[in-house]
Amino acid sequence: MKLFGHILNVTEDLVVFKLFITRLISGVIVLAIAVAAMLLGGNILFAFVALISMIGLFELYRASGIEKKGPAIAGYIGALLYEMLLWAAVPEGELMAAAVGTLLIMAVYVFSFPKYKVNEIFCAVAGLAYVVVLMSFIYKVRMLNDGLYIIPLIFICAWGNDTCAYCVGMLIGKHKMFPRLSPKKSVEGFVGGIAGAVLLGLIYGRIFGAHLISLSVPMRDCAIIAGVGALIAVVGDLAASAIKRDTGIKDYGRLIPGHGGILDRFDSILFTAPVVYILAVCLGA
Numbered sequence: 001m002k003l004f005g006h007i008l009n010v011t012e013d014l015v016v017f018k019l020f021i022t023r024l025i026s027g028v029i030v031l032a033i034a035v036a037a038m039l040l041g042g043n044i045l046f047a048f049v050a051l052i053s054m055i056g057l058f059e060l061y062r063a064s065g066i067e068k069k070g071p072a073i074a075g076y077i078g079a080l081l082y083e084m085l086l087w088a089a090v091p092e093g094e095l096m097a098a099a100v101g102t103l104l105i106m107a108v109y110v111f112s113f114p115k116y117k118v119n120e121i122f123c124a125v126a127g128l129a130y131v132v133v134l135m136s137f138i139y140k141v142r143m144l145n146d147g148l149y150i151i152p153l154i155f156i157c158a159w160g161n162d163t164c165a166y167c168v169g170m171l172i173g174k175h176k177m178f179p180r181l182s183p184k185k186s187v188e189g190f191v192g193g194i195a196g197a198v199l200l201g202l203i204y205g206r207i208f209g210a211h212l213i214s215l216s217v218p219m220r221d222c223a224i225i226a227g228v229g230a231l232i233a234v235v236g237d238l239a240a241s242a243i244k245r246d247t248g249i250k251d252y253g254r255l256i257p258g259h260g261g262i263l264d265r266f267d268s269i270l271f272t273a274p275v276v277y278i279l280a281v282c283l284g285a
Helices: 002-040 042-063 070-087 093-111 118-135 137-142 152-172 187-211 218-247 262-266 269-282
Strands: 176-178 182-186
Touching (some): 042 137, 042 218, 070 118, 093 118, 118 137, 152 187, 182 187, 182 218
16 A cells, blocks of 8 residues: 555556646746747737737637637627737827727627627627736837837736746735635735845846836836736636636636637736736826
């Protein structure tokens, strides 16, 4: 029996190690693709953002059980129109596309009534704003003055905060923050994540301050952006967890081995990208 138990433990350890390696490799690949797209900018970055936006929208609709229904089809059309007008830089184009997408979804609701429930309709509408509009701010940040050097702040806010929060939580985390929503998150990890993001922002501003000429005081402004963005990143992470719990799923998909779907990896990015854009503009970019 002892030998059997030992073999079982070794097998479990191998499974955990294999999962870790899978997550590491797929995470590095996703990061490399994202970094390459950010550095190249322009049409390459736009295509990358548009692609992950459409995949993310499909994942959200699938989680809600409407991915093949009329409201979702209208949502896809609205999303494609949004991406087209964003790429063409049509004045007020994104706003018009979002309005048209919403009108199309409501038209499906009206002309097929009572085929679809109101929660399906508003899920389709919310998907446009939650995934497509928020994700587009990655591209919009890159198009700012000094956008090449501002865009990394999106990921410092999200993934930097997440990494610091994880490390601090593992070391000294004792007080649960949202036990019903995310049992592993602690108050200590939350504070450590914010503090770590601010520190990373300061370091980033110190190193690349000469290139951030549109920011008044690069170190200070990067720290502010990183701190506020990290705070919002937590909201984005918890929002994704809440949606998954409400819809009864563990992950949004299996596209990224060991991580899940696009929304599993970019849940906090959805929230940090618009915050970085807004603060960068307000601080002078």
